Amino acid sequence: MVRLQEEPFDAGALLTAFTEGRRETGAVVSFTGYVRAEAGTVETLELDAYPGFTDTAIEAMAQEAQSRFGLQDVLVVHRTGRMGPGEAIVFVAAAAAHRRAAFEAADQLMDYLKSRAPFWKKSHGDGGGRWIEPSAQDYEDAKRWDAPPETTPSESS
Amino acid sequence: MVRLQEEPFDAGALLTAFTEGRRETGAVVSFTGYVRAEAGTVETLELDAYPGFTDTAIEAMAQEAQSRFGLQDVLVVHRTGRMGPGEAIVFVAAAAAHRRAAFEAADQLMDYLKSRAPFWKKSHGDGGGRWIEPSAQDYEDAKRWDAPPETTPSESS
């Protein structure tokens, strides 16, 4: 399930709801991403989304991860609009029978979200507004998963 | 911080407390492990710990992960005693400036916990009680991290 929202969320409350009543689940991995203060340089972050396009793209990423790693369930909650330091911006949870699948699914999903999700991000700080693109590291991280499933990082090492 | 306890815990509540007031944290990864029903074969799980020995060993694992991955904080909560299907048995959370460190730290910590933590585990099912040892997969998973940090799986792939 994928949800875009302007309202803040509490990662713990999302995790509680996500984990409820899972008798066959062995492992749940969650990722929560925050706006960092970076010693005062980021005052607020502004995230543009294109409703009906952005959520569809993320839903496709979530479904790809779900089938690739055999997940029992997956959740993505992403904020849009303006956010300040310390506020959660993204929450991803993956439920699986075994921990490796849950870790790799959450990891891949975050790499894809950070580099390929259709958002447009602006940081508003002391020096005014600045549009941000993915870092070289973000692109590299996402490429780790582009090989076919037989050669994912953990299996080839 | 490492805590062994007989009482059940709510993973979401632990995550809420862990994430509170982190202005320099960019990423929090949590892992929650559950007792699986496995189609009715596991009725309860019994986990023996040696207080003062088990927690010390886990604290050493947590500190090793913290320094290796430059974590801002790490938390391990592990239940002992008897647990039924669907109950959470272990919770691990790692906070870092960037997501890769948080993912790898939680992943390594779980691999170590599952294969090397001084617990003694018994499953009580239809066929009576049975002592469990780590699976070959658990040992393999833990070995991934034994190479020096320069050659961790994600960096070499």
Add this chain to the structure above:
Amino acid sequence: MARVLLFGRLRDVAGWRERDLDLSSLFALRDALAAEDAALGEALFAPGVQAAVDKALVRGDASLSAASEVAFLPPMSGG
């Protein structure tokens, strides 16, 4: 009357987010925007800028109807 949506830095360059324009193809629409606002035109033709019609990315030209929604998307930042 196609609806035109701008995202990211295109909004800052143009000074608007959404307009209705009566043009029958994507290329004609883009050319009209560029003719009207040179800075926006440059931004629309910059590398990595994509167009979507009715929420699907298109390469090349596309015909537009009155109900079409056209979005111009600068390089995506990720989440």
Add this chain to the structure above:
Amino acid sequence: MARVLLFGRLRDVAGWRERDLDLSSLFALRDALAAEDAALGEALFAPGVQAAVDKALVRGDASLSAASEVAFLPPMSGG
């Protein structure tokens, strides 16, 4: 009087978890337990069984005082 603790399947084999025994070395203590209970003796000498004195693993023998705590630890299962 050293305190002796058993864990995991050693508890099932012995039928107890904790006892006080008055012996001055780890090997003497283990031999005394084996002499008293052959099944426990076999389990204590099985591969992978470790001993800790005062919560630190020891290889080989170790001298014990009245305040010593000795634990016999079968292969650990992980969490």
